[in-house]
Each structure stands twice: as C-alpha cells, then as structure tokens.
Amino acid sequence: MALKDIQAGEPGEKVFLLGNEAIVRGALEAGVELVAGYPGTPSSEVLDLLFALAPEFGHLAEYSVNEKVAVETAAGAAIVGKRAFAIMKHVGVNVATDALFALAQTGVNGALVILSADDPGMHSSQSEQDNRLYGEHMHLPMLDPSSPAEAKAFAQAAFELSHRLELPVILRTTTRVSHGSALVRLGTIPPRAAPAEKVHWARYRNPQRFTMVPVFARARRLLLTEKIAQARQLCEDPRYNPVKNIGSSVGILASGIAYEYALEALQVLELEANVMKIGTPYPLPQQTMAEFIADLKVLVVCEELEPYLEDRVRAIAKEANPGLKIYGKRSGHLPLEFEYSSQIVISGLAKALSLQLPVEFEKIEHRARKLIQDLPARTPVFCPGCPHQASLYALKQAVGQEAVFCGDIGCYTLGVQSPHNAVDTCLCMGASIGLANGIQYFSDDPVVAIIGDSTFFHSGLSALANAVYHQANLTLVVLDNDTTAMTGHQPHPSALDHRMKHTGGKLLDIAQVAEGLGVTDVKVLGALETERLTEAVKHSVAHRGVSVIVSKEPCALNWDRRRRRVGQPIVAYTVSDRCNGCLECLRDFNCIAIYEQDGLAQIDAALCNGCGACATICPEEAIIQRRSAGDLLQELTHGTF
Amino acid sequence: MAPSERKFWNLVIAGVGGQGTILTNAVLGRAVARSGLEVVTAETHGMAQRYGRITIHLRIGPEVHGALIPSGGADVLLGLEPLETLRSIECCSQRTLVLMNRQVVRPPSLALSWRAHYPSLEEIERRLQQVAGTVLSLEAHELARQAGTILATNAVMLGALCATAELPIPAELIRQALFEVVPAKAQEINRDAFEMGRAWAHLAQKSSCHQS
Numbered sequence: 001m002a003l004k005d006i007q008a009g010e011p012g013e014k015v016f017l018l019g020n021e022a023i024v025r026g027a028l029e030a031g032v033e034l035v036a037g038y039p040g041t042p043s044s045e046v047l048d049l050l051f052a053l054a055p056e057f058g059h060l061a062e063y064s065v066n067e068k069v070a071v072e073t074a075a076g077a078a079i080v081g082k083r084a085f086a087i088m089k090h091v092g093v094n095v096a097t098d099a100l101f102a103l104a105q106t107g108v109n110g111a112l113v114i115l116s117a118d119d120p121g122m123h124s125s126q127s128e129q130d131n132r133l134y135g136e137h138m139h140l141p142m143l144d145p146s147s148p149a150e151a152k153a154f155a156q157a158a159f160e161l162s163h164r165l166e167l168p169v170i171l172r173t174t175t176r177v178s179h180g181s182a183l184v185r186l187g188t189i190p191p192r193a194a195p196a197e198k199v200h201w202a203r204y205r206n207p208q209r210f211t212m213v214p215v216f217a218r219a220r221r222l223l224l225t226e227k228i229a230q231a232r233q234l235c236e237d238p239r240y241n242p243v244k245n246i247g248s249s250v251g252i253l254a255s256g257i258a259y260e261y262a263l264e265a266l267q268v269l270e271l272e273a274n275v276m277k278i279g280t281p282y283p284l285p286q287q288t289m290a291e292f293i294a295d296l297k298v299l300v301v302c303e304e305l306e307p308y309l310e311d312r313v314r315a316i317a318k319e320a321n322p323g324l325k326i327y328g329k330r331s332g333h334l335p336l337e338f339e340y341s342s343q344i345v346i347s348g349l350a351k352a353l354s355l356q357l358p359v360e361f362e363k364i365e366h367r368a369r370k371l372i373q374d375l376p377a378r379t380p381v382f383c384p385g386c387p388h389q390a391s392l393y394a395l396k397q398a399v400g401q402e403a404v405f406c407g408d409i410g411c412y413t414l415g416v417q418s419p420h421n422a423v424d425t426c427l428c429m430g431a432s433i434g435l436a437n438g439i440q441y442f443s444d445d446p447v448v449a450i451i452g453d454s455t456f457f458h459s460g461l462s463a464l465a466n467a468v469y470h471q472a473n474l475t476l477v478v479l480d481n482d483t484t485a486m487t488g489h490q491p492h493p494s495a496l497d498h499r500m501k502h503t504g505g506k507l508l509d510i511a512q513v514a515e516g517l518g519v520t521d522v523k524v525l526g527a528l529e530t531e532r533l534t535e536a537v538k539h540s541v542a543h544r545g546v547s548v549i550v551s552k553e554p555c556a557l558n559w560d561r562r563r564r565r566v567g568q569p570i571v572a573y574t575v576s577d578r579c580n581g582c583l584e585c586l587r588d589f590n591c592i593a594i595y596e597q598d599g600l601a602q603i604d605a606a607l608c609n610g611c612g613a614c615a616t617i618c619p620e621e622a623i624i625q626r627r628s629a630g631d632l633l634q635e636l637t638h639g640t641f
Numbered sequence: 642m643a644p645s646e647r648k649f650w651n652l653v654i655a656g657v658g659g660q661g662t663i664l665t666n667a668v669l670g671r672a673v674a675r676s677g678l679e680v681v682t683a684e685t686h687g688m689a690q691r692y693g694r695i696t697i698h699l700r701i702g703p704e705v706h707g708a709l710i711p712s713g714g715a716d717v718l719l720g721l722e723p724l725e726t727l728r729s730i731e732c733c734s735q736r737t738l739v740l741m742n743r744q745v746v747r748p749p750s751l752a753l754s755w756r757a758h759y760p761s762l763e764e765i766e767r768r769l770q771q772v773a774g775t776v777l778s779l780e781a782h783e784l785a786r787q788a789g790t791i792l793a794t795n796a797v798m799l800g801a802l803c804a805t806a807e808l809p810i811p812a813e814l815i816r817q818a819l820f821e822v823v824p825a826k827a828q829e830i831n832r833d834a835f836e837m838g839r840a841w842a843h844l845a846q847k848s849s850c851h852q853s
Contacts, residue, residue: 002667016670016680041686123685147681180708181670181682260681260706267706343711364713368731371768375728376757378657378748380693411691418753586752592692595747 020045026155037087039487041124043117067092078108105220111162120339130305135282232283254302301328327352385609387527387553398537410452430459454484527553572608578622656721671818683708793834800838
C-alpha cells in the first residue's frame, strides 16, 4: 500500500508513511536523477523503493557493491550536473568516508545527497556511532530530521542545499525516524522526460577542481572554508532550526527524535520552557544559538548518542552566557549510550530541574521485571530450511571445537548462538578474511573465515587477494544463498533477480572470481548436502594455503516464495517411529521446526520447509519426507499401498 | 490546551516476526489518516523479523510526539502471542486493556535449556491481571481458521479491539482501512474474521468472562 501512496498520492494529501518512505517521496519531489546505495538496516527501504520506482519516474537506480562505490557513482552523476542520492546505514558511511572527505573539497555541479541512517541502541548494527560528527569532520552540511514528515521535507531541502552550495549534503536519520510511521503531507513530483539526458564531458572537465593533487587540493580547501561560512548563514534559517521563546529562564536544546521526546516531557511535567531545535548539526546556527541562550539560567540538552550539541553550546556559552547552567550527558542527567525515549527524557529533565516525577516509572519497571524474569528468551533464529544452518552444522562437524571461526555480517552471524557456536568474531563487512589472515600467522588450529555472497563482493575481494598474496593458510567458506538476505533480499553481482529486468546486469561467478584472484583450491557444493560438505571442509582445511568453498543454496524464504509462485507444494518432513529420542537434531542442529514431545523429536509441518537437512544428520534415519497428495495418489493407482 | 486534549491514545502490539504486526500497524495508521487526528509509530524491522520478538508502539492524538510509550502508559496491549504479550507487561497499568490471542508460538530457546519452560496460559493471564486493568484473551487464530484462513488472525484481533477498547477514532474507519490494506481476493474472509472478533468481544463482555 505504501508503494502506491508514494507513487500516486496526490499533492496536498496526508498519508501514513514510514520515515524511509517519506524520504523516498521527498527525493522524487526533488527530482532525483540517480540513486545508488548498499542496503543496511535502518536505511534499506529507501533504496528498495527508489529502485522499484525507477522505471515509472525515469531516474536511474543501482544496487552498488558497497557504499564507497555507491557514493562515487552518485558523485559521478552529480559532477556532470545531475541530482544524485547515495543511500546507506551509519556504518556504511565509514566505508565511503575516503571518497567523502575529498568530495567536500571538489564539490559537485548538480546535487549529491548522502543518506546516513544511524542506529542508536544498535537494533541491527555492530556498533553505535553518531554520524553527526562526520558532518563537522568532513565539512559537509548535514540535515537531521526529527519525524517522518520532516524527513520528507529535509530530503527535499538537502537536494536544494547541495545544488545551491555545490557541496554534498548528508541527510542523517536514526532508527526511530526511519522506522517510525506518521502522517506526511505530499507535494508535487516534477514531470521528467525519460530517458535521462546525456551530457558532454567537455562542459564539466575541470581537473583543477576534480583532480585532488596537493596543489589543487590546497586551493579547494580554502574554498571549502568559504562555502561552509555561506552554509552557516543558510543554516540560521528557522525552517531548519526553529526557536520557541516564551520568555522562560529554562531552555531546551534538542535534535532529532530527542526533540519530540523533549516536547512530550515538557507536557508530562507541565513545564513551560524556551525550546530550540537543531535540524542542522553542521554547520550549527551559532548566532541563533547564542541569542537563544543569552537570557537563560538553565539549559537542558536533549540529544541521542554523543554530547555533540552539549559540548558545542558550552563553547558558545563561554561568551554568550558564562553563568549558564548546562545539563545533559556531561552532567550525568541523561545517558551517553543507546537510544532515548520520552521516559528517559522525562526522568532526566525532572532530575535536572528537581521536579517530581508524575509516574513512578522505576516501580512499574521493577514489578514488570519480576513478572518476566523467568520467561524463555526469544532471540532471532535461522528460518526453517535456512541453508546457512546446514552449512554451519557441516563446518562444525568437519573441524570441531578447536578451529577458529571468523564470521562476518549477515544472517549467518546468528550462528554465534548455541548450538551452532560457529561464529567467534564479527567486526564489520568483510572482516572475516582479514582477521583470519592475522590469526593464521599464529595459529596451528584450522582457521576458517565465513562470509556471505553479498558481503564477499562488498568487501571480501581485496582481503582475499591479500590472503592469497601473502600465502595465508586459511579456508574461506562463502555461504552463497543467492541474495542479500538479512536486509530484505536485494540483488548483488552473483544474484541478479527479477527486479533487475529493467536494468539488466552481468552475472559474476564466485568460484571463478576466487580462481581469478589466484585461489587454486576452489570447491562448489550444495549447502544441504551436509555429508559431502563436511568431507569437503575437512579436505580444504588440510590443504596448505588459501582454500575456498562455495556452499550454495538459495535463501529458504526466497525458495518458499518461488515454490508458491509456481504452485509447487512445500512437502514437510516428519519423524518416523525409528526415533529413539537421542534428540541430536534438536541439540546440534536446532531447526525452529523441530521440537520435543514426550522425549521424541517432532516436526511442525506448518513450519518445515522441506529442505531435508535434518534427515541427513539423523543417526537413526528416522526423519523422512511426508508423502505429498500426489505421491499418495500415485501409490494408490499403482497398487503399492 | 486542556490536559484532556493533550492525551495520547497508546497502543502496544506485541508478537513474533511473521505474525503480521506490520499489517495491523498499516491498517490503524490508514484509519487515523481519515480521522483528523495525528499518529506516530515505532516499528521493528530488520533482523528481529527472523522469528524474533516484534513490538510496535502506536500513539494517536490531536498532537503526537515520540512514539515510544512510557512504562505503564499503554491504553491497549494487543498481544498476538501469549509469551510476548506478557513480556511487554512493562507498558501496562490499571488503565490498560490487554487483548491477547491464545496462539502459542514456541521460542526455539526451549529446545536448548532443560530449565526453560513456556508458562501455562492461565499463569500468563494471572500475571497480566496483577498489573493490567482488564485482560481478555481469545482464540483469534481458531476464529480466523473458521473464517477461512489463519492468515486473517489479525482481522479477528482488530474486530475484537474495535468492540472492546475505547478508541480515539471511529471503529468504522478501522474496518474500512482493513479492507483497503488486505489483497482483494482476501477481503471476504477478512470481513468475516473481523465480524467474528467483534462478536466474540460482545459476548465476552456481556458474560464479563475474562477467559474465553
């Protein structure tokens, strides 16, 4: 429904949109011409929707292999005068920083907007980082919306700002803005003549601007300072940084979703205060901030993650209001880590201003904790039929407990949980191979790196080349499920899918790529053939040097969808009376469809997706495929029943 | 602004990845869009969808701010799975109506620890009653099955919600939004499922019976 709303919603209409969907509409209203990105929660919907909408609205879109390439691709388009949008999560920006620092100096001719979707509280990320600091660090203007409606407005404004300043602009959201829904008023999407107009490079050729050798870079560095001064003037605009002055001696300085929490806290505490919202963390509206704090006695700063505004307003207060009391993270009233909530801000504000809490939150929480402390946990698990689960099982069978398992980013990181215990490390995209390379210098135990197919192309290639080059002794297992599964099944170089009909694409073969990088021991196996896979891993680990095993099987969710689409029945497995209750299937394999009843294993037919991996591991061969209706009919007609 | 006008109506939806929590959310949001009120939500997307715990916070009011509902602040806790309903008890207080589907989805952690066990439904209800104002539980998945498919469980829950909760928007808007959001071929089943949920709730309230 949302896709239809974004697509066909009339100007002026108010529709219920996810923050990410609002950003898509904002980009369309700004006339985006090229979209490139790499999926990552909480940013993925933006790229997926803009990719899906490309044929209709005439912009170009690509799933790039990683965020650095996405930014460079978008920058290329923006250098030749187009409006380009690069989409990624907060840690994706880390991958792209090398390009971005230099791009701040070169600037662009059209417009370049980078979406950085931050994840306070690490709902789906390996690290918590405050990308507002990147704005200041890179000298790139940044917009930080506090709601889905503002996400649309700021997405649109970011393109205008970038075009006007000829600088890349970062649109920074957080999980609660990207993955929160609200009513958003739609604007007009400009009509566009597709296909995109070609340009003459001669018009844009300007090595002094786009070739960052030191002599040119120094000149551009000076120009960047001028541009930021100009940007700072634009950021004094109350559209970005509104101030509400009711003449109180108490002020609230807030940004992002914490601004919404602060407004609720004021209501709940029945407190009247002056409020300034920061929508441009960089450049900060220093003049407006100085005026805002000039007559205050107390300022409370509400912001998630780093005390970014707090430290900067403290510096401003040195001149503007030296006696001002500033409360926030540094004063211990609000937490430094994880995301905020209304409740956290209500409690922090009450503490800072010595107010009575209207609700005894701690008592409620204490009682709740006691009532749920003995509940069994429910953490995310592998889906029934997940090929990763079978691969990791085979891996453990082959090399046992002593081996080193360097994992990577993807669904397979779930293998860190019992009973798999097949992920010993996970740092960032592609780190499995690099870490394994370092450990193998000092380890006599087998060293195994585990990486997904999409992650392999994202940042595994250079690490693999490095391992081959330095004659590392390690085995790389590529878990190839033919998609970027965890972020919602996006295509990648070895997984072109039906959505790429309008773009086309050349398929890359992982085994050939590995051979091309100089790996001599490359094997390709089916992930569900657990016995053969186990033997293959044993063989590869014994091989001196770099070995690669590609364990191939489509993601179970995609396989289910494909079968449903063509009307092929999903035939579940069942446990026969040969089961002796050893429960190895439950303890060592732990598919969500297998459970215990009266000491014996049982399979939930509604959950089982018929992959059959459990049947290959049962020592009693007690797990058998249910007969489908068609089989039964055939047996009846052939009289074998 | 009078305090009564400031009030949010707060809903927490608790369930397991794959139970259609996002659809319920879309229906309610769409309904609010036609009501003249504002709505804001916080949703679970991404990795937790792999059979993990899903919670959605949804707030409706003339003016809304942050979506995360403070402890004890829920008007309704819509529980699609008993264990996850209880796990969300922090949002409950005397003002809260708990509307819980009795369909159990076993957490895989049960297989790994001999000590872990899934509490009985009676125990779950007993604990919820210690904190929440009203606890109603129903076999929504069974009613949905009778209506034609277990996939319509959320329509049963929405029907029951419309008949039991003091909603800030007309129930008819929710019913309409449901039919707009579900695929055309599933409309009839969802209409039946919605009515079955509504009928169950009327009956449950009349007999003031807290367990179905």
